[in-house]
Every structure is written in structure tokens, then in C-alpha cells.
Amino acid sequence: MSSDHSTADDAYTLIELLVVVVIMGVLVAIAVPIFLGQRRGAFEAQAQADLRTAANQMELSYREHGAYPTAADIVFITSPDVVLTIVEPGAAGSQVFCMTAVHNRIDGGIVVFSWDSDGGGQADGDVC
Structure with missing residues (x-):
């Protein structure tokens, strides 16, 4: 038995390399939109959490002072x-408030979340 091996048997063929590249391309095409969706969801959750925290702060101020702060x-x-933007109250001593939250990294800041104390809390979109 001789140990002569052809070097052509030890290398990958062009077809095998192309198949690997195509499989990697398909995996990237699947993973990138999922990643971007997760990122957008995180930005939305961040804006909504800040809005809830600010609403709680407004309610605390109302309990302490009898009116929402401007x-x-x-x-x-x-x-x-x-x-965060307080749309209402427009005047001191108001009994209702409305706020909006925008995250600048979600579609350039055009996605708005709102909190309306008179309308039942958080809502998607600008309800103020």
C-alpha cells in the first residue's frame, strides 16, 4: 500500500464553498430582522417605562399638593x-394631565406613547 494521496482530494471544491456561503447568507437574512425587531421592542419598552415612572411622579405630586404640576x-x-412632554395641565391647579413619550431611535422619533390621567392611563399614539 502506498501513501500517495492526491492533493485534489484534500481540498474543498468551489461548489462546497458556495453552498456554505449560501447557507450563511440565509441564516443572516433570518437573524437580522429578528435582531432589529428586538431592538425596536427594547426602545419601545424603555419609552413606556419612563412614561409610567413620570405618571407615577405626577400622581404622587397630586396626592401631596392637590393638583398636578405643570x-x-x-x-x-x-x-x-x-x-417626555407634559401636554396638560395647561394651568396650575388642574385636575387632569396628559403626557407623551418619544424615543428618538424608533423611526426617527415619530412613534409616540401617551398617558392620559382622565382617559385611563397609557395609550399608543398621541391621544393628548
């Missing part, structure tokens, strides 16, 4: 890229 009376600490 935007000039209160400051919210939010996550990076989250912008």
Missing part, C-alpha cells in the same frame, strides 16, 4: 433618547 414645576429624569 411642565415648569417638574423635571423628569429619563433614559437616553427618550423625550
Whole structure:
């Protein structure tokens, strides 16, 4: 028995390499949209959590002072890229409030979540 091996038997063929590249391409095509969806979901959850925290802060202020604070009376600490806006109360001593939260990394900041104290809490979209 001789130990002569042809070097052509030890290498991968072009077809085998192309099959591997195609399989990797399919896996990437499946994984990237899932990853981007998870990322968007995390940004949405972050904006909604900041909105709930701010709403709790507004309710606490109402319990302590008998009225909701205006935007000039209160400051919210939010996550990076989250912008909270108090739409109502427009005047001091108001009995209702409405706030919006926007995360700047979700579609350029056009997705809005709202909290309406008179309308039952959190809602998707701008209900203020």
C-alpha cells in the first residue's frame, strides 16, 4: 500500500464553498430582522417605562399638593433618547394631565406613547 494521496482530494471544491456561503447568507437574512425587531421592542419598552415612572411622579405630586404640576414645576429624569412632554395641565391647579413619550431611535422619533390621567392611563399614539 502506498501513501500517495492526491492533493485534489484534500481540498474543498468551489461548489462546497458556495453552498456554505449560501447557507450563511440565509441564516443572516433570518437573524437580522429578528435582531432589529428586538431592538425596536427594547426602545419601545424603555419609552413606556419612563412614561409610567413620570405618571407615577405626577400622581404622587397630586396626592401631596392637590393638583398636578405643570411642565415648569417638574423635571423628569429619563433614559437616553427618550423625550417626555407634559401636554396638560395647561394651568396650575388642574385636575387632569396628559403626557407623551418619544424615543428618538424608533423611526426617527415619530412613534409616540401617551398617558392620559382622565382617559385611563397609557395609550399608543398621541391621544393628548
